[in-house]
Structures are given as structure tokens and as C-alpha cells.
Amino acid sequence: MRCSTLLAILTVVLLYLVMGALVFRTLEASKERIKYDELLSARTSFLHNHTCVSPDALQELIQHVVSAIDSGVDASSSSNFTSRWDLSSAFFFCGTIITTIGFGNLSPKTEGGQLFCIFYALIGIPMFGILLAGVGDQLGTMLRRAVGKIETLFLRKGVKPTSVRIISAIFSILIGCLIFLGVPTLVFQEVEQWSLLEAGYFVVITLTTVGFGDYVADDRRHGSFMYKPIVWLWIVFGLAYFASILTMIGNWLRVLSKKTRAEMEELRAHATDWTQNIQNMSVDFRIPVQLDLNDPFQLQRRRRRRKRHRGTSHGYPKVAYVVPGLGESLEAEGIRINGHLFRSWSEAQSTLETMLETRSMPRLDAHFEVWPSSRTVSKSELRSSSRAASRSVSQYSSSTASGSQSESESQSERESRRSQKSRNSKASLPSPEASSPVESAEQEPSELNQLPAVKVEDTTPHPSLLDFFGENLAYIDESSDTLSDRVKPDSTSPHPPRKPKRRSMRRQLPNRSLLVMKRVYSSELQPPSNPPTPPPQVPS
């Protein structure tokens, strides 16, 4: 993670804390004041009614009582003494130590107890961590298998795979929440005579291992002998569930950020490649274009391309990235735009890489479908070119650095571009991809936030969003499978959910030569498949 992103996240966390502090203060301070006043009045009235008691003696008594309560002694005047350190309570206490919940309603007061607690926790916490990892794995697999069966049911009914995946993800979360949050809340409400809010509060505070201790299950020890162990079992499974959910969210965020960056970069690279091809075509067809030899990006890029793609059939005309019919250089605009977007070349590169791979290529086909599977060559080409592109982009952009949070920016960029694209697509030709950059560049030349490669966005935002999330969820599912599952040979047959429909592209012969170039482009550079084949299996 980059320094700037990290700083941004740190600032956000600090702001989050301050916000929480302010809210808690407004909510709680008044109530605390009220309670304090109540207590004070009770004290004064007591002293008033019982004048033989001196305030000092009362103070002393109160101090003793409070310290005894802190030690866990039950101060109600019951004559028979039941220790709070009986076996089941001590077991529960050890459980709270190991899980790092740490309620605190019971705690060791002797020095020996404290010392033993330290060493006990030193060994026990890692052990519990390992246990949690194991339980979480098994639980996750079981849950996923169960959900998988439901998924197959849905699939047989002919629902779209991506929506099935989303449904299954939501379903698994809901099942888990119901079992580990909903049922215990009701149980605690019944058994402990708490309100629904208090029971829910206790469940959440316990399962996130915060463990304040203001509410503790079976504190009065009314319940049966098995109550505490059952509560502890629930804690273990609930913790495992929470941990797996958190891992899933973390994976999702990671995938999201990676994808965003990679996609941006791919987009960028694709844009440059595509227009380079246009230049070639334009040279072939002798369409006059403008030159922009002083463009640093172009120079560097051309240099790198020449270095890398020695053998390719593309000529390297000294023309700029210009769409015929358009007066200005989109490339230059793109650089400026990218200068706002990317802070470092690696970001741009990675983003554009994947973006190019996943998003842009489908656009060449009218229905952004599956690619021919011979993508490796093209992918490396793209990546190298995109790397070059992004490197030069970043070198250019490093001088125009103006902010941070490129990730979120690029993320929001994509979203905005997505919506932008849908608007653009309406007014464009039957080949939206080709003409939309033209149109978008024409329509919003001042909107520097638009990449020139807006063209590669989807016309229909909703299926693409679903695709995006659905495929990410699939990735997360796979990445969080247990080792035993991973050991199984991964059938890397990318079953194409959608067939390539380039035939329809070829049939359309619009007036613009752009389409011709596009066809040529799509035949020359094999785009990556969609969904792309999974990466070579990471060794477990």
C-alpha cells in the first residue's frame, strides 16, 4: 500500500475516532450527570436520615465495598458464601482471557493470579488464534458448500451466474448473522431478562471481542451448569464466523482496490494502443492527422514501444494519438487527465493493466463478451505497453501531483465514468466504443476527470456492476477456500458464459473508418478473456 493511501486511511481513522468521541459525549454526558446527581442526593439523604453516621465513616465503608465489588465479591448481604471463582466461572474467565474478550467482571487480584494470567494468556492467545483459523476454515467451507447447493438450484432455474453469486454471498452472510447474532440475542433476552437492545448490544460487543463487561451472560449464576460452556461454544463459533466475514470483506476490498487500479491502467494502455492503431490505419488510408511530436508522453512511449515490440507488424508512424476528424490530441488530454488520477506509475500501471484486460477489450465486441482464449500473448504485450504508458504517465504526472487518494478517486472515476458512459452511449452510433471517445471528448473537453477511454465503459451500468461484484465474489470465495479444497485440481476451464459475437461487428460496416480500424485492432491484438482465466494457482 502506498504511503499516501496509508496516510489517507490513518486520517480517516482518526476522524472516525473523533467523530465517535463527539457522539458518545453528547449522548452520554447528560445521563452521567443525572446519575451522579441521583447518587449525591441519595448520599446526602442517607446522611441526613442517619445522623449518627459521620461522612468519613460512610466514605470508608463505601470505599471498602467498592473495592470488594471490584474484586468480584457479591456485596448483597446473603449469608451463605458462593465463591465467584468456582470451576465453571473460572473456566469462563479463562475463555474470555484466551479469546481476548476480557469482560472484567472477574479478574485476578492476587499477584500470583496476575502473573499466572500473563503467562497463561501468552500461550493461550496464539493457540486460540490457531484454533480460530482452523474452525473458521471448516465453517467457511461447510457454509460455502451449503450455499453452493442452493446456487446450483438457482443456476438450474436459469438465473444469471453473477446474480446467483451475489445472492449466495448475501445468503451466506444472512445465514451466519441469523445463527450467530439473531438466535443468541433472543436467547439472552429470555434467559438474562435483558431488553432486546441490551441483548443485541451484549452479542455485538462480545463477538467483536471488545467485551466491556457491563453485561455478562450468567453473571448471577442462576443458570444451569451447562449454560456457561454453551455460551462459550457460541462465542468460539461466532468469533470464527466473524473472523471469516472480516477476511472476506478484507479480501473484497483488496480485490476491489487492485482491480480498480489494474483496470485503470489497462484502460489507459488500451486507449493508447487503440489510438496508435488508428494512427497506423490513418496512415494507411492517408487520413490527415495532426502531429504532436513535442508530446513527452508520446516520445517516451514511442521509444519504449520501439524497444519492446521490435517484431510486431505495427509501423510506428510519427503521428499522435488523434482520432480522425477530431482536432485535438486526445493523448495529451489523457495524460493531463491521468496526471490528476495517478500519483505513481505503479498504480497507473497496475490499474490500467487489469482494467484493460477486463474492461476495455470486451468493448470492442458490440456485446462485450468472451474473448478468444489466446490472451497470454496479448496480455503481456498490453501489460508491457501499459507499463510503458503508465511509467511515462506517472513521470509526467509526478510533476502535476495535486492530491492523494488516487485509489478512491479512480474508483469514483470509474463509477462516474460508468454513468457518464451510459449517457454518452445513448447519443452515439451503433458502435458506441469507437465514437464515444470522440463524442465525449467533444462534449466534455473541459471535464478533465474523464479519461479519453470513457469509450470502454459499459453502456448498461447495471449488468456491469453486477458482473463486477459477482466476479469479485467468486474470486473471494475461491481465495478463502480451505487448503483441502485448494489442493483439489482447479478446473481452469473458463466456461464462457457469453459467446463472442464478433460476427455482428464485422457485419456492420458503418461509414466511419474507425470501425474498420477497430476490427483490425481486435483481430490483431487478442484481448484477454472475460471472465479471464484464473491465475496460475498460488502454491499453498
Place this chain on the structure above:
Amino acid sequence: MSSAGRSWLFLAGFVLFYAAYLVLGALVFSAIERPEEERLRLDLASLRERFLNQSCVDGAALDLFLEKVLKANKYGVSALHNASGAANWDLAAALFFASTLVTTVGYGHTTPLSDEGKAFSIVYALLGVPFTMLVLTACVQRLMYLVTYRPVNLFQQRGALAPRVASVIHFTILMVLVVVCFFIVPALVFSRIEEPWSFLDALYFCFISLCTIGLGDFVPGEQPHQKLRALYKVSIIVYLFVGLMFMYLVLRTFHKLADLHGFTAFFHLPACEEDEQQDRVPIVEEGREEGPPEADKTATKPLDVASQTSYNTINR
């Protein structure tokens, strides 16, 4: 199926061993703490007797009064010292509370009293805990380069040690440093600042806080006449966060160490693979692969197909 079966077997054995560990702990705690509790209780009973004997108060009124006091005390409203006292919910204390909530330490010395406060705590915790973990993981990832990867490579190259030996040595050094910096020294500081705390109390507090157990029996900054209370509380928050970060760092280093020595594979546990995928800089290093990750330290380097995110097809 044998690997899956074996993993189940391991899990079952592990759970049993774990339950035995808990029972052992319960027995020991019981044996240590019960006598003390008994003594305290007898003390309290005798005090109560003495108080009732020499005054006109009757038992019922006293119990009623005590109940009120204890109830308020549970919520952190102290009846002691007749002081207006430091409010529990001024800004610094509320910040402290929020940070104990999101780091899951959760002392419990102050808890939300109102219903709205409880509901807000639920939402705040559900959002804040994953968020904090994300931040800490991110920081730790970057710290790993500085603290773990570079030194281990250094040991390997300069000291010409085998990778396993180098990693073990590095881990021991790291542990010693962390213990001194985050336990011993803060314990000394706390035992100086907080009067009633002994060194062991302060050490116990540091340990319980940094493991996010947070029992709450010792909470710094709660003395009634604490000087510079706000600053003190904020510095404790900083200590918590930094200490937690280093705890995660140590844990992660240990995980990689276990990977290296084959423990995780033996127990069929998930390996510490997140960094593997991204950085391709395992704790064992040829030195060759160090180039790219060190060069673009700021990158998340999906430079090759393997680390590319990609759509996966679920095996159906």
C-alpha cells in the same frame, strides 16, 4: 479425501487439547483466587457489622444505599471523594472510550448508559473494528519490509546464515526489543505516574491491554486529581495503537517463521500467503526478487499474471 480427513482429525485433537488447557487454567485460577476472595469477603462482612453496630443505621437502609452506590459505580460514576470528579465523558475520555471500542480492548470502566449510546456503540463497533484491522494490517505490511524482510536478508547475506537460522535469530531479537519497548518501559512509566500501581500491576495492565483483552481492573488516567488528564489519555491511545501494530507485526513474523519451518503446512493451516501473492518476497530470499519490491516500495506490484486479480470460475 485423506487430507481433508486429516485436517478434521487435527482440528478435533486441537479442540480437545484446548479444552484441557482451559480446564487447567480454571483450576489454577480457582486455587489462587478463592482464598483471597474469601478473606476480602470476611473483611467486608466485619466492616459492615462494625458500621451497623456503632450507628443508628439499620441493615436494610444501608443495603439500599449501597445498592445505589454500586449501581452508579458500575457505570463509572464514583461516589468517592465527594468530588465533582473528572467527568467520564469529556472529549478526551470519550475519545479514549471510542478507541478502546474500535481496538476491541474494551476496558469497561465507562460504558454507555443510554439506549441510544448502546445502539450507537453497536453500529460504531461493527464498522470501526474491521476498519481498524484494515488500517493496522496495512501499516504492518509496510512495516514488515523495514523490520522483517530487510534485516533477515541482511542476516542471510552478511552473516551468510541459512534462511531458517537467520529468521529464528531475527525473531528472537525482535521479541526482545518489543518486550522491552512495549512492556517493560511503559510499565515503568505507568507505575510512576499511577500511585497505587506497583510495577507488576503496570506490567499486567500493559499486557492485558496490548493483547486487547482489556479486563478493566486497571485503567490509567482515572485518578481524581490527574494532571494533564487529556494529554495523558491521548498518549495512552497512541500507545495502544502503536503497541497493537507491533503485536500484529510480531504475530505476522511468527507466522512467516512457522511457514518457513513447515508448521503451518503440517497443521493444514492457511499459510501467510497474502504477502506472498502480492510481494513475492518471502522471508527466505534469494536476493534476486528483492529488486522489484524494493524499487517500487509504494506499489502493490501486480506485475505478473499470478498476482493479477482475475475473475474466477467457480468449479461447478
